[in-house]
Amino acid sequence: MLNxxxxxxxxxxxxxxxxxIVFILSALALEVEMFRLPVFPFTQNLSTAVAAMTLGMIxxxxxxxxxxxxxxxxxxxxxxxxxxxxxxxxSAIYSPFSKAYAVKGLVRYVYIIGASFVLxxxxxxxxxxxxxxxxxxxxxxxxxxxxxxxxxxxAYVATGLADFFRHGQYEMIQGRFRPSATVLHPNILxxxxxxxxxxxxxxxxxxxxxxxxxxxxxSILGVSIAFASSRNSILVLTVPLFFLLFNxxxxxxxxxxxxxxxxxxxxxxxxxxxxxxxGTTIETQSTSATSEYHFVKxxxxxxxSALMMLSDxxxxxxxxxxxxxxxxxxxxxxxxxxxxxxxDKQFLNAHNGMLNLLAEFGLAGALSAALIFLxxxxxxxxxxxxxxxxxxxxxxxxxxxxxVSDAFFYSFFYTILFVSIALMFSNRKCAPFLNNTSx
Numbered sequence: 384m385l386n387x388x389x390x391x392x393x394x395x396x397x398x399x400x401x402x403x404i405v406f407i408l409s410a411l412a413l414e415v416e417m418f419r420l421p422v423f424p425f426t427q428n429l430s431t432a433v434a435a436m437t438l439g440m441i442x443x444x445x446x447x448x449x450x451x452x453x454x455x456x457x458x459x460x461x462x463x464x465x466x467x468x469x470x471x472x473x474s475a476i477y478s479p480f481s482k483a484y485a486v487k488g489l490v491r492y493v494y495i496i497g498a499s500f501v502l503x504x505x506x507x508x509x510x511x512x513x514x515x516x517x518x519x520x521x522x523x524x525x526x527x528x529x530x531x532x533x534x535x536x537x538a539y540v541a542t543g544l545a546d547f548f549r550h551g552q553y554e555m556i557q558g559r560f561r562p563s564a565t566v567l568h569p570n571i572l573x574x575x576x577x578x579x580x581x582x583x584x585x586x587x588x589x590x591x592x593x594x595x596x597x598x599x600x601x602s603i604l605g606v607s608i609a610f611a612s613s614r615n616s617i618l619v620l621t622v623p624l625f626f627l628l629f630n631x632x633x634x635x636x637x638x639x640x641x642x643x644x645x646x647x648x649x650x651x652x653x654x655x656x657x658x659x660x661x662g663t664t665i666e667t668q669s670t671s672a673t674s675e676y677h678f679v680k681x682x683x684x685x686x687x688s689a690l691m692m693l694s695d696x697x698x699x700x701x702x703x704x705x706x707x708x709x710x711x712x713x714x715x716x717x718x719x720x721x722x723x724x725x726x727d728k729q730f731l732n733a734h735n736g737m738l739n740l741l742a743e744f745g746l747a748g749a750l751s752a753a754l755i756f757l758x759x760x761x762x763x764x765x766x767x768x769x770x771x772x773x774x775x776x777x778x779x780x781x782x783x784x785x786x787v788s789d790a791f792f793y794s795f796f797y798t799i800l801f802v803s804i805a806l807m808f809s810n811r812k813c814a815p816f817l818n819n820t821s822x
Contacts, residue, residue, distance in 0.1 A: 396508065396509050397509050397511055397512060397515075400505040400506075400508075400509055400512050401512060401515050401519075403439065403442065403505060404502065404505065404512065404515065404516055404519055405519055406435060407435050407436065407439055407498065407502060408519055408520065408523060408796075409523070410431045410432050410434070410435035410436075411432045411435070411436075411795050411796035411799060412523050412527065412565060412566070412796050413431060413565050414430050414431055414432040414548070414565075414795060414796065415430060415431055415547060415548060416428045416429070416430050417429050417430065417431060417434065432795045432796070433494065433795075436494050436497065436498040436795075439498060439501050439502075440497060440501065442501050442504065442505065443501065443504060446504075446508055449504075449507075449508045450504060453504050453507050453508070456507075456810065456812075457500075457806075457810070459758055460755060460758060460759070460806065460809075461500075463751055463754050463755045463758065464496050464755060466751045467492075467744075467748055467751040467752050467755065468489065468492065468493060468496070470699070470744060470745070470747040470748040470751055471489045471492060471703050471744055471748050472486075472489060473699055473747075474489075474699040474700050474701075474702050474703060474743070474744050474745060474747075474748060475488070475489050475702050475703055477699050477702075478701055478702025478705055479696065479701060479702075480701060480702055480705045480708045480709060481702075481705065481708060482702070484702075484704065484705065484708070485702030485703050485704060485705050486703075487704065488702065488703035488704020488705065488743070489703040489704075491703070491704065491792070491793075491795075492703065492792075494795065495792075495795065495798050495799055495802060496802065498795075498799050498803075499799050499802035499803040499806055500806070502516070502799070502803045503803055503806045503807045503810065503813065506807055506810075506813040507810055507812055507813045510812060510813045510815075512813075513807055513813045513814070513815040514591060514815050516803070516807065517582050517585070517586065517804075517815065518586065518591070518592075520578075520579070520582055520800060520804075521579055521582045521583050521586065521592075521600070524575055524576060524578070524579025524582075524604060525579065525600050525603055525604065527564040527565060527566070527572065527575065527576075527607070528564075528576055528579070528603040528604045528606070528607035529603060529607075530544075530562075530564040530565065531562035531563070531564040531572055531576075531607045531610055531611065532562070532603070532606055532607055532610060534560060534562040534563075534564060534610075535559060535560050535561070535562045535610035536560075538560065541553060541560040541562065544563070544564065544565065545563075548563070548565050548566070548567075549563065549567060554569060556612055559610075561610070561611065561612055562607070562610050562611060563611075566794065566796060566797075567793065567794055568794075569611045569612065569613055570611075570613045570615055570616070570789055571791055571794050571796075571797050572607070572611045572613070573607075573608055573611035573612070573613025573615065573616030573619075574613060574615055574616045574619050574781075574785040574789075574791070574797070575796075575797060575800075576604045576605075576607045576608045576611065576616060577604075577608060577616045577617075577619040577620035577781060577785075578619065578778065578781050578782065578785075578800070579600075579604050580601050580604050580605070580620055580640070580644065581620070581623055581624075581774070581777050581778045581781045582778060583597055583600050583601055583604075584601075584624070584627070584633070584636060584637065584640060584774055584777070585774035585775065585777070585778060585816070587636050587640075588632060588633050588636055588774050589774070589816050597640075598639075598640075598643055601640055601643055601644055601647075602643055602644075602647050604644075604647075605643065605644040605645075605646075605647025605648055606647045606648075608620070608644075608647075608648055609647065609648040609649070614788075615784075615785055615787075615788050615789055616785075618784050618787075618788075619781045619782075619784045619785045620644070620781070622780065622781075622784055623776070623777035623778070623780045623781045623784075624637055624640070624641060624777065626772040626776070626777065626780070627772055627773075627774065627777050629770075629771060629772060630771040630772055630773065631771070632771075633773075633774065681718070681734075682734050682735075682788060684714075684715050684717065684718050685718075685731075685732075685733050685734050685735075686733065686734070686735055686738055687715070688709075688710060688713045688714060688715065688733070688742075689706065689733040689735070689738040689739065689741065689742040690738065690741075690742075691713050692706070692709055692713055692742040692743075693738075693741045693742050693745065693746075696745060697745055697746055698745045698746060698747060699744070699745040699747060699748070700741065700742055700743045700744045700745030700748060700749075701742060701743055702743060703743050703744065704743065705743060706731070706732055706733055706739060706742050706743055707725075707726060707731045707732065709742070710726050710731060711726060714726060732789070732790040732792070732793065733790050734788055734789050734790060735786070735787060735788065735789070735790060736786030736787070736789075736790045736791075736792070737749065737753070737786070738790075739790035739792065740752050756805065758809075759805045759806060759808075759809040760779070760805070760809075761809075762808075762809035762810070762811075763775065763776075763779060763805070763808045763809050763814075764776075766808070766809075766811055766814050766817055767808070767814075767816075767817070773816075774816070775808055775814075775815075775816060778804060778808075779804070779805060779808065782800075782801040782804070782805070785797075
């Protein structure tokens with residue numbers, strides 16, 4: 384007879400765990416609002432992502448013994464996450480802005496940490512699911528890439544996706560739709576495509592994907608990156624790939640991949656030119672005139688505003704998710720019109736992950752968040768040793784770079800992918816490719 388602990392690693396758990404992973408990641412990638420729930424003092428939109436994550440919280444109850452061992456193994460991560468959330472709670476109740484909405488903003492982080500922890504738990508009890516998780520992410524990015532290519536070249540599809548997933552919001556650059564597929568913004572899509580390339584490189588280097596499928600997939604992602612026109616995505620892609628060139632095991636794959644991606648990115652000269660421009664004309668669906676957007680100037684102004692918020696509220700910040708609301712008081716007069724429009728629509732952030740945390744959570748929350756990732760990265764660099772620079776390092780570095788000039792905490796999908804993959808790579812039992820990490 385098999386005991387209950389052994390059952391977790393049997394084929395049935397692989398199938399059920401795999402189905403759960405596909406279900407959660409698909410719900411996150413295809414997040415749409417289902418209906419509104421009256422939650423005093425506001426109305427809460429219940430999305431497919433929130434519903435799926437809430438349902439997923441029951442998974443540990445099916446494997447209580449394994450989950451207890453998993454919690455013990457990751458007790459430092461949970462301790463720091465708890466400190467982060469407690470500091471966020473105090474930040475919310477002492478927020479100089481809307482306290483109720485600050486609590487609502489904190490709940491988003493509870494879901495991000497909880498969903499990531501449960502996803503990695505499945506990989507922990509059946510390590511084969513780690514590879515399946517990465518393959519599923521790669522598959523989803525390719526599907527989103529195909530959708531984005533169609534979206535960029537078909538007005539009917541573009542406006543339909545915008546209406547269904549983004550409340551009708553879309554952007555255009557020089558007369559062409561800037562695609563977002565099913566996610567919230569083209570910058571998220573572009574960075575997601577770059578992460579997809581890094582994962583595919585990882586799978587190819589370690590022999591988990593065929594040559595033809597690899598080049599077809601990165602070609603799709605390369606074209607999608609070109610249409611998304613995100614400068615951040617280019618950095619997310621090229622910096623990790625550059626370091627991988629110094630690994631003898633990855634050099635051949637990288638050189639061929641870079642040639643394919645470079646050729647694909649040139650498919651849209653108008654968008655490609657934006658990668659090298661500091662000012663770009665952007666037209667949004669709800670504005671009657673175009674607005675000049677200056678990349679460096681705008682980022683610096685938003686960062687300065689975040690530092691001013693921190694200066695006024697150093698210990699606890701302004702409250703989770705309250706950066707956009709605070710900008711109504713802190714925004715400089717010379718902030719471009721395009722960004723003022725985003726403030727009115729309530730979806731502007733500090734465009735830097737750490738500055739966003741510092742402004743909203745203060746020093747207490749931001750330092751505890753930094754400690755969480757220092758612990759995870761410490762484990763990752765223990766298991767995947769340097770030198771040489773390895774594909775696992777490339778994926779983590781890509782995620783980190785994406786948060787330098789943006790703050791994607793408002794995207795469940797992107798942030799949960801980051802936390803889940805970092806947590807997965809930091810657990811020896813479920814960290815993939817550990818037997819193939821020699822240079």
